[in-house]
Amino acid sequence: DTGVSQDPRHKITKRGQNVTFRCDPISEHNRLYWYRQTLGQGPEFLTYFQNEAQLEKSRLLSDRFSAERPKGSFSTLEIQRTEQGDSAMYLCASSEWTGGSPLHFGNGTRLTVT
């Protein structure tokens, strides 16, 4: 178990630019989640995959956000035309398919939009 890895750890971008983050889940985990966390707040749910199928998206996930999980392995989260309000920690988590399985989180990608 090598854990969930996220890349990059930090990203600084200018307003209006596009950014893409990558998440590599634990290999045997079918479920993959994306969260966003701002300072002093708990993680906010963004979206969830079961294998390659994106099963749920939060209202927080505007049309500037898109997530993919090709072949049910790694996942990418893209933010187009970034805004300063997008500055946050973006967390990825994975879990086994069985209900009740705990989430295993990566250490996140910290995005700063200037």
Added chain:
Amino acid sequence: LAKTTQPISMDSYEGQEVNITCSHNNIATNDYITWYQQFPSQGPRFIIQGYKTKVTNEVASLFIPADRKSSTLSLPRVSLSDTAVYYCLVAQKYNNNDMRFGAGTRLTVKP
């Protein structure tokens, strides 16, 4: 999804036992309770999970009364390294596709 309520913050001293209570009045029959710990600049880390009564592992204990409307995370003999934010989550036992966190409890352990 059952909404959870936790104290915003708690202070303790090294060596003391700390109990953090989470209220989940609308918990459903198929819901289970999970606690996570988060340090700054890290993702949350699973601590313990339970459905009813008491669960204990090497890190903590989880007490769940018969009505399951609340749960208490117990950390024995805390140290400075236990300073973190602790989150209580309630989610469906057979469908954890909607795992939503609250604001958590910020525990500060003092020397």
